Amino acid sequence: MGMLVKPVIEVRNLDLSYDDYIVMRNLNFTVNKGETFIIMGGSGSGKSTLLKVLIGLKEPAKGQVLYGGEDFWAADYARQQEMMRGFGVLYQSGALWSSLTVGENVALPLQLYSNLSASQIRDIVELKLTLVGLGGYADFYPAELSGGMRKHAGLARAIALDPEIIFFDEPSAGLDPISARMLDDFIIQLREDLGATIVVVTHELASIFAVGSNAIFLDDQSKTIIASGNPKDLLADSKDPKVIQFLTRGRI
Amino acid sequence: MPSEKVSFDYSSTDNTLSIKFNGDWRISTKIPQLSEATSQFLAHPDIKNVSFDTTGLSSWDSSLIAFLYKLIKECRNRSIAVQHNSLPEGIKKITTLALKTNNKEVPLKAATGAFLDRVGEGFISIKESVFIFLDFLGDIVHAFGRLIMGKAYFRKDEFMLLLQRCGANALGLVSLISLLVGVILAFVGAMQLKLFGAQIYIADIVGIAMVRVMGAVMTGILMSGRTGASFAAELGIMQTNEEIDAFKTLGINPVEFLVIPRILALVIMMPLLTLYADLMGIFGGFIISVSMLNLNPVEYFNHTQVAIKMNNLWVGLTHSIVFGVIIAISGCLRGIKCERSASGVGEATTSAVVTSITAIVIATAVITFICQVLGV
Numbered sequence: 001m002g003m004l005v006k007p008v009i010e011v012r013n014l015d016l017s018y019d020d021y022i023v024m025r026n027l028n029f030t031v032n033k034g035e036t037f038i039i040m041g042g043s044g045s046g047k048s049t050l051l052k053v054l055i056g057l058k059e060p061a062k063g064q065v066l067y068g069g070e071d072f073w074a075a076d077y078a079r080q081q082e083m084m085r086g087f088g089v090l091y092q093s094g095a096l097w098s099s100l101t102v103g104e105n106v107a108l109p110l111q112l113y114s115n116l117s118a119s120q121i122r123d124i125v126e127l128k129l130t131l132v133g134l135g136g137y138a139d140f141y142p143a144e145l146s147g148g149m150r151k152h153a154g155l156a157r158a159i160a161l162d163p164e165i166i167f168f169d170e171p172s173a174g175l176d177p178i179s180a181r182m183l184d185d186f187i188i189q190l191r192e193d194l195g196a197t198i199v200v201v202t203h204e205l206a207s208i209f210a211v212g213s214n215a216i217f218l219d220d221q222s223k224t225i226i227a228s229g230n231p232k233d234l235l236a237d238s239k240d241p242k243v244i245q246f247l248t249r250g251r252i
Numbered sequence: 253m254p255s256e257k258v259s260f261d262y263s264s265t266d267n268t269l270s271i272k273f274n275g276d277w278r279i280s281t282k283i284p285q286l287s288e289a290t291s292q293f294l295a296h297p298d299i300k301n302v303s304f305d306t307t308g309l310s311s312w313d314s315s316l317i318a319f320l321y322k323l324i325k326e327c328r329n330r331s332i333a334v335q336h337n338s339l340p341e342g343i344k345k346i347t348t349l350a351l352k353t354n355n356k357e358v359p360l361k362a363a364t365g366a367f368l369d370r371v372g373e374g375f376i377s378i379k380e381s382v383f384i385f386l387d388f389l390g391d392i393v394h395a396f397g398r399l400i401m402g403k404a405y406f407r408k409d410e411f412m413l414l415l416q417r418c419g420a421n422a423l424g425l426v427s428l429i430s431l432l433v434g435v436i437l438a439f440v441g442a443m444q445l446k447l448f449g450a451q452i453y454i455a456d457i458v459g460i461a462m463v464r465v466m467g468a469v470m471t472g473i474l475m476s477g478r479t480g481a482s483f484a485a486e487l488g489i490m491q492t493n494e495e496i497d498a499f500k501t502l503g504i505n506p507v508e509f510l511v512i513p514r515i516l517a518l519v520i521m522m523p524l525l526t527l528y529a530d531l532m533g534i535f536g537g538f539i540i541s542v543s544m545l546n547l548n549p550v551e552y553f554n555h556t557q558v559a560i561k562m563n564n565l566w567v568g569l570t571h572s573i574v575f576g577v578i579i580a581i582s583g584c585l586r587g588i589k590c591e592r593s594a595s596g597v598g599e600a601t602t603s604a605v606v607t608s609i610t611a612i613v614i615a616t617a618v619i620t621f622i623c624q625v626l627g628v
Contacts, residue, residue: 115280162314
């Protein structure tokens with residue numbers, strides 16, 4: 001162990017497109033174990049499309065996404081399903097299943113993919129909900145919760161199976177500054193305590209600097225990555241006016 | 253039954269229970285029940301301390317954390333001291349985090365009451381839904397008033413699109429179903445009329461049945477499944493996405509903008525579709541009579557012409573207009589009053605179809621009765 005850095009996700013020569021329309025081309029980057037990796041860029045730069053390809057919802061036009069060295073999009077359906085079980089995804093607005101209670105939302109992945117008894121699943125659900133600050137809310141329906149609470153409940157579901165990689169789509173969208181900060185702290189905690197690898201898609205500067213240990217910057221004009229590295233270093237060292245402008249909220 | 257993943261060692265000299273964890277504690281494997289540990293508390297009521305030994309643990313995840321979390325809580329309830337310093341750093345951190353997390357105060361959920369309470373609530377909710385319906389009806393009448401005075405606002409383009417959705421796009425389905433209804437009527441009629449050698453009266457049966465009631469009823473049922481459901485789902489999603497609120501805050505009355513054009517479109521299109529369905533039904537009867545019952549085509553045509561009186565047609569068209577109003581109102585009402593969730597939209601759609609079909613059948617009975625009394 002020690003200094004050995006293990007790549008968890010490797011993206012090679014990836015092209016993203018909607019039919020004939022190319023969104024991003026020639027993407028290359030590596031996410032290492034235990035990193036908090038930020039995918040940033042302006043609105044419409046293809047961040048969310050890239051996320052969809054990474055979590056297995058959209059096939060890329062070209063290129064490879066390797067998880068632990070294994071090509072996801074070359075694998076057969078059953079293997080893909082298995083690999084996807086190692087991901088947790090927090091969707092932008094939580095994406096809780098509205099016909100299930102919060103507890104049932106978190107319990108469903110456990111019921112499908114674990115060998116635990118009903119009471120043990122209940123205990124884990126209680127633990128996960130407690131960790132995200134929603135202990136006692138297991139019997140509430142998503143419609144009975146506020147937007148921020150739904151997001152936290154979505155996070156509890158995302159970490160239900162102790163995934164190795166957790167993806168966050170715009171974690172601070174729709175949250176007040178304090179809740180957003182709490183979520184950022186929680187992201188850091190997940191990485192430190194659970195040893196999870198975190199991939200965050202965001203354009204929220206506060207989050208980028210608070211949690212990011214590595215980042216890529218997508219540019220919609222050149223349709224590729226124009227900068228990568230630790231966000232703080234990018235701010236200090238980057239010469240690219242687009243990157244500087246983005247990281248300083250428009251200062252030129 | 254003791255499992256090999258957890259073992260207990262009680263020392264009565266210092267009243268300490270030592271819990272040793274072994275092997276893999278993973279969600280995907282079988283792990284011991286918490287009761288194995290809590291039964292130790294019952295077996296040794298004088299326990300003062302609990303300590304942990306994780307030297308035999310090869311891997312762990314949330315399953316172990318959940319176990320420890322519940323166990324430590326149980327210890328606290330029994331005032332047993334827990335020494336978790338021997339736990340590995342990662343386990344200690346998350347367990348401590350879970351134990352110290354201040355959860356928000358959970359509001360009380362309304363408990364489901366006793367039988368009589370629920371009966372009462374059910375009755376009150378019926379009363380409420382009647383009021384909601386009357387309220388909505390009032391809004392519609394008011395909006396129609398404004399429409400007549402030329403004050404109501406909705407987009408003409410969208411109205412045209414609605415006309416197409418409620419009319420032209422339904423032609424295929426209406427053709428198929430009414431043609432088959434005509435065929436069925438002809439077959440059923442033929443079986444009886446053959447006994448008297450009066451097959452030619454099939455033309456009368458098919459013609460009158462289709463024009464007076466069947467055409468309108470079949471079209472009504474088809475349209476409630478097709479268009480009524482789509483109105484409810486569409487407006488339901490709009491309600492869920494706060495699009496309807498956006499209309500209100502812009503000063504646009506959603507009933508004027510969304511409901512009135514839908515009612516108008518259906519009320520215009522239902523009679524036309526019904527006429528078309530009548531024709532297709534008669535054509536279905538004609539095909540069977542000519543091809544299988546060997547009736548003379550010209551004779552069939554003449555018989556149909558003589559049998560169908562104009563008042564049959566008026567009765568049929570009255571049905572269709574009433575059905576148009578029923579379908580549009582129940583679809584829009586359920587959509588606009590939809591609960592803001594995926595299952596809410598589902599319920600709204602179901603309830604729109606059920607309401608309109610039930611209302612169509614009731615309306616048919618009422619209209620038939622009135623025609624009987626009036627002698628039409």
